[in-house]
Amino acid sequence: MLLVLTNTTIVLIIATAVMFISSILAKKTILDREKSSPFECGFDPKSSARLPFSLRFFLIALIFLIFDVEITLILPLAPIMNFTNIKSWIFTGVFFLIILLLGLFHEWNQGALEWAP
Secondary structure, three states: OHHHHHHHHHHHHHHHHHHHHHHHHOOOOOOOHHHHOOOEOOEOOOOOOOOOOOHHHHHHHHHHHHHHHHHHHHOOHHHHHOOOOHHHHHHHHHHHHHHHHHHHHHHHHHOOOOOOO
16 A cells, blocks of 8 residues: 555656646747637637638538538448348439539539639
């Protein structure tokens, strides 16, 4: 029991000493507020928080999210086809892809995919 208490005390002393030494040797200064402030997706942390958000960036992110979810829905179709009726799964996959491509062409025609105006 005494050995465990001694080892615990030694470990606590070493850990405290290492934390104290690292805080002394760190190059972090109080005057550097930009490094200690949170980073919010490229927004300047020192400007107003009520600046308008880029709607074009939001639309591109939303389209990426839709296609990312689409990949997770299509990938399981291949292993499932081996265990069930192949015709129904092929019809389901093709129908899903057609709806997705129609949505993509609609976004393209509306100009949502153009980054520069």
